[in-house]
Amino acid sequence: MALPLKPILSALRHHRLTAALLTLQVALTCAIVINAGFLLVERIQRIDTASGLVEDELSVVSARGLDESANAAAQQRTDLAALRALDGVKAAAAINGGSLPLSSNIDMSGACASQADFDRAKAARDTRGIAGCISMSLYSGSDGMLEALGLRLLAGRDFTAAEREADKITAVIVSRTLAQRLWPGESPVGKQLYGFEGPVPVVGMIADILSPVLGIGVDDHMVMLTARNRAEISSTYVLRSAPQDRQRVMHAAAAALDKAGPVRLIPEDGQRTYSQIRRNYFQRDTTMLGLLLASSLALLFVTALGIGGLANFWVGQRTRQIGIRRAVGATRRDILRHFQTENFLIVGAGVVLGMLLAYGLNQLLMRQYELDRLPLFYLPIGAAVLWALGQLAVLGPALRATRVPPAIGTRGG
Amino acid sequence: MIAYYLRLALRSLRRTPVMTALMVCAIGLGIGASMTMLTVLHVMTQDPIPSKSGVLFYPTLDPLPSDYQTSTWGNPADNLTWPDAMALLRQGKPARQAVMAGGGLLVWPLDAAGRPTEHGGRYTTWQFFDLFGVPLEHGGGWTAADDAQQARVVVLGRDLAMKLFGSTDVVGRSVRLKDTAFRIVGVAAPWSPQPRFYVDLGGGRSFGEADDFFLPLSTAMGLQFDISGNRSSWAETDMQDKLRSPSMTWLQMWVELDTPQQVADYRRFLHDYAAQEHASGRFQRDPDTARLYPLMDWLGHKKLVPSEVQLQLWLAIGFLVVCLVNIVALLLAKFLRRGGEVGVRRALGARASDILLQLGCEAALIGVAGGVLGTVLAQLGLWSVRRRPDGYARIAQMDASMLMASVALAILATLLAGLIPAWRASRISPALQIKAV
Numbered sequence: 001m002a003l004p005l006k007p008i009l010s011a012l013r014h015h016r017l018t019a020a021l022l023t024l025q026v027a028l029t030c031a032i033v034i035n036a037g038f039l040l041v042e043r044i045q046r047i048d049t050a051s052g053l054v055e056d057e058l059s060v061v062s063a064r065g066l067d068e069s070a071n072a073a074a075q076q077r078t079d080l081a082a083l084r085a086l087d088g089v090k091a092a093a094a095i096n097g098g099s100l101p102l103s104s105n106i107d108m109s110g111a112c113a114s115q116a117d118f119d120r121a122k123a124a125r126d127t128r129g130i131a132g133c134i135s136m137s138l139y140s141g142s143d144g145m146l147e148a149l150g151l152r153l154l155a156g157r158d159f160t161a162a163e164r165e166a167d168k169i170t171a172v173i174v175s176r177t178l179a180q181r182l183w184p185g186e187s188p189v190g191k192q193l194y195g196f197e198g199p200v201p202v203v204g205m206i207a208d209i210l211s212p213v214l215g216i217g218v219d220d221h222m223v224m225l226t227a228r229n230r231a232e233i234s235s236t237y238v239l240r241s242a243p244q245d246r247q248r249v250m251h252a253a254a255a256a257l258d259k260a261g262p263v264r265l266i267p268e269d270g271q272r273t274y275s276q277i278r279r280n281y282f283q284r285d286t287t288m289l290g291l292l293l294a295s296s297l298a299l300l301f302v303t304a305l306g307i308g309g310l311a312n313f314w315v316g317q318r319t320r321q322i323g324i325r326r327a328v329g330a331t332r333r334d335i336l337r338h339f340q341t342e343n344f345l346i347v348g349a350g351v352v353l354g355m356l357l358a359y360g361l362n363q364l365l366m367r368q369y370e371l372d373r374l375p376l377f378y379l380p381i382g383a384a385v386l387w388a389l390g391q392l393a394v395l396g397p398a399l400r401a402t403r404v405p406p407a408i409g410t411r412g413g
Numbered sequence: 414m415i416a417y418y419l420r421l422a423l424r425s426l427r428r429t430p431v432m433t434a435l436m437v438c439a440i441g442l443g444i445g446a447s448m449t450m451l452t453v454l455h456v457m458t459q460d461p462i463p464s465k466s467g468v469l470f471y472p473t474l475d476p477l478p479s480d481y482q483t484s485t486w487g488n489p490a491d492n493l494t495w496p497d498a499m500a501l502l503r504q505g506k507p508a509r510q511a512v513m514a515g516g517g518l519l520v521w522p523l524d525a526a527g528r529p530t531e532h533g534g535r536y537t538t539w540q541f542f543d544l545f546g547v548p549l550e551h552g553g554g555w556t557a558a559d560d561a562q563q564a565r566v567v568v569l570g571r572d573l574a575m576k577l578f579g580s581t582d583v584v585g586r587s588v589r590l591k592d593t594a595f596r597i598v599g600v601a602a603p604w605s606p607q608p609r610f611y612v613d614l615g616g617g618r619s620f621g622e623a624d625d626f627f628l629p630l631s632t633a634m635g636l637q638f639d640i641s642g643n644r645s646s647w648a649e650t651d652m653q654d655k656l657r658s659p660s661m662t663w664l665q666m667w668v669e670l671d672t673p674q675q676v677a678d679y680r681r682f683l684h685d686y687a688a689q690e691h692a693s694g695r696f697q698r699d700p701d702t703a704r705l706y707p708l709m710d711w712l713g714h715k716k717l718v719p720s721e722v723q724l725q726l727w728l729a730i731g732f733l734v735v736c737l738v739n740i741v742a743l744l745l746a747k748f749l750r751r752g753g754e755v756g757v758r759r760a761l762g763a764r765a766s767d768i769l770l771q772l773g774c775e776a777a778l779i780g781v782a783g784g785v786l787g788t789v790l791a792q793l794g795l796w797s798v799r800r801r802p803d804g805y806a807r808i809a810q811m812d813a814s815m816l817m818a819s820v821a822l823a824i825l826a827t828l829l830a831g832l833i834p835a836w837r838a839s840r841i842s843p844a845l846q847i848k849a850v
Contacts, residue, residue, distance in 0.1 A: 017837065018749070021742035025735055032731045066519065066529065068592070124480075265528060283802055288721055295446065295728050299735055302439050306739040309435055313746040369720045 030354025065233025445790025776831020784823025
């Protein structure tokens, strides 16, 4: 059956300004909600990035040494022995500089696949833009680090004790992404990497893990493990245990470190499960996520109330007209359809305008805040959401309209 | 007359309670969200030291190699190298000046058995307290001679003094910082300008708590105390004495210049110094890259408002606009529906302006109610902002001016929103409407 467009359009013409305002409101809501939704999805993806570690089995304890004359290497051995002896600890290792994925303590370096590339990078004071060179984040620690962090060795071997105790970096293990980037299609094991401490052999390759800070390099998985273990009087230990044991193991570890060796500070905020480290790193994103979600829902809510409120008024205003239409043979279905179609048209105009606005807003955000381009499929999704919302909001008033008895139309006054 | 209109307005609003509540809620939400974010922006961009911001200046030089590419990490030339800072300190003639850097130290309790705690403070030169007008509760700062001799003297912040001694009257007593005993020469009253304009801004240090101690920069250098803040180096330097290297920036400097003449003189001095270093071959960049920033310009240059806060502000304002459009539409529908009533009043002799005033009152009433609700919501919003871990979050408080601004914004917004519908309604032709009735 053909939609009764003519009476609807003529009714809308009576409320040109109101209908235009509602259209504008829908358009603005549409534009903001589409962009907010896009930001929302981006943040969720960011927060969900896997670190590559066995996250739910890890906890971290930091001890700050106070005695600068202490023998750090001996202390580390004693500490590790004590930690590994704890009930529930499956593996433990010292992590140099407290540097872990998402820990924010970053140690970066540049290296190249050949000496010539490195010389060029050095002359340019920058590894960016030099072919065959890349900057990466470095991790290092004591023996047992691979096992404690749950790193998977894809090729080659772990470092030897001699390599760890050397004064310089004498061996490195690269992440898969880094290997792909430096030597595409080849195995990195046995290759030489040219960096600030001369050429170093690559002895292994691990599955990807994240950098301590995201978004500063070309890829967050450009990571290298270096062999040299720098024991320092302030140290960070990572413990691996069953997920449910983490809290207990962490506190037991802090107590054990407190007893072992000279006076040290083990602050409360130096005892964290890896989940806390992750939560902490993404704190701002989580806040923004909540804000975006809350404001999108509030916007949709206000718009739905606006649509509903106006429809209610129109129903009240047109009671007599509705009665007359009913009296001359319009069914309840026709009345319902009238209000639904009217809403469909208003929201439709708003959505078309809104999609244009959404695109414009995205352009503005891209320029101001270096955001990505809005994928086009967000536009129809946003349109569908608003259309559904409009139909839902108008349903109540429209149903009320269908209950207007035909007799109203014949009554005077 | 206004009282009568207000009564009419109240009656009209009470006739449609759901609609009224809806409009008040919408404006309240919009105002609450935007005032929360405007207040955050306000505290982030306020003048941290109104009594002196007009006479404080931040000099910068650009000792970077000409091919150095600055990255997103910030510009190393925003801080000074040790040789340059010392030369400016010696050769410049401002009214007052100080060079400074932040640092963290272990502070030991009085009883030897206790554990130390970590505190943040400032290593600086002797005029620091006069330069910024830091109030001292007891004692005073130290002297130029103390700087020269690397004297082991310290000014404690009030909180740290209370924590260590349970009293602030502790001048002359001794305190152990890291592994060295220091003589206390003064105790500073709480002094915590926000933003913390004088520190190495950025990286979460721009807002936050007061310094716990102040001690001579020369002493900290001599004892190799740890420096906090950015250290940017662009050449391979001697590892032994990195801090004194001419190719590493890490120091902040502030000068007080009281007259335009002094400002002009200092600007020339800074340019001449850069030109001289350029001529000697140490600086590769044009001497014109030397700058003297007035305090507020410096804060603007350092862009203290994170982009996420800006984004949140725009989101809130967008929300307010949608709420306002919503209200205009609802009021329009409501006012136009009362064509009969307006027509009768017009026929009885009311002028169009009377109608405008009457309906304007109704809009304003909604505005006031929305403003009150918005202020409450903004307080809630700020409370939730204060629970964020960021440095700026803790100072997100609404002051009297922001409070008034939010109520004013609410009324203004609804009045504007009510004006179009009221104006439309006031133009209703009386004759037509009466005929319909």
